Amino acid sequence: KTLLLLLLSVSLFAQKSFKIASPSDQISIQVSQGADRALKYQVFYKAKEVIAASDLGLSLKKPALELKKFSVNSIDSSSVSSNWKPIWGEVKEITNQYNELILHTTSNGVLIDLIFRVFDDGVGFRYHFPVQANFQHFIVDQELTQFNMSGDHTAFWIPGDYDTNEYTYNKTKLSEIDATAAAAKEKDIAVTALMGKNVVQTPLMMKSANGFYLNLHEAALVNYPAMHLRLEPTTQTFTSALVPDAVGNKAYLQTPYSTPWRTMVMSEKAEKILESKLILNLN
DSSP: OHHHHHHHHHHHHHTTEEEEEOTTSSEEEEEEEOTTOOEEEEEEETTEEEEEEEEOOEEEEETTEEEOSOEEEEEEEEEEEEEEOOSSSSOSOEEEEEEEEEEEEEETTEEEEEEEEEETTEEEEEEEEOOBTTBOEEEEEEEOOEEEESSOOEEEEOBOBSSOOOOOOEEEEGGGOOHHHHHHTOOSOSOOOBOOTTEEESSEEEEOTTSOEEEEEEEOOOSSOOEEEEEETTTTEEEEEEOOOTTSOOEEEESSEEOOEEEEEEESSHHHHHHOOHHHHHO
16 A cells, blocks of 8 residues: 555656545645746645635745745655544543645755644644754744635634633634624733734634535644634635744744654534544644
């Protein structure tokens, strides 16, 4: 099975398009590269697009580099199926089963591995900076990761805020999100620091018009700022909005380093989102 995935990846490599599916083949992720060398990913559930073509990349403050145009040097793929026992929790044993695709790339002279894991209930991806001779310490300015929604979904959200998550949840269409107006209704929160009119916190739960559920969040958040989501209402596109420190920097890192996983849990049943062990497996 691993060999089959590898052969598939090699074939797709020649086409500047890379695709890998979940073990059940219901969920898949496709990464494509255009003439501008930018990489975009798409996510499909039962052959229907859940995440439209979305940008990947980061912007660094030191050294001052934009890592959004990539040269794909090589690819790897593998399949994992194992079980592990949590120390405590709702179940005695958790199944960890996924197919993985890794793009080994170079961007602006920096080596970056783009790692994608596809489970039967969702996907996760992250950026990994391997050890390299001329790039060791770096400061993150922005993460350029996007989540381009396939429709104007109903969202269950709270305002993006640097200081609190004690807001009452709102239920609106994506195009109707107004964090400023929602925060103005809250009278009992002592300290707030809004991030903007169109910024919401994660986890973000959504429901499509045809009853499909999608949850955006993160896993393995270590030595890195929490991710909020900044919405462009006209296109229903979210961009990662990281919480800064006092001087505006997002993260001080040293190779080797892996960013948190960006997670998308999906199902036609809302309770399956809650039952998912995808984030625990990625943690």
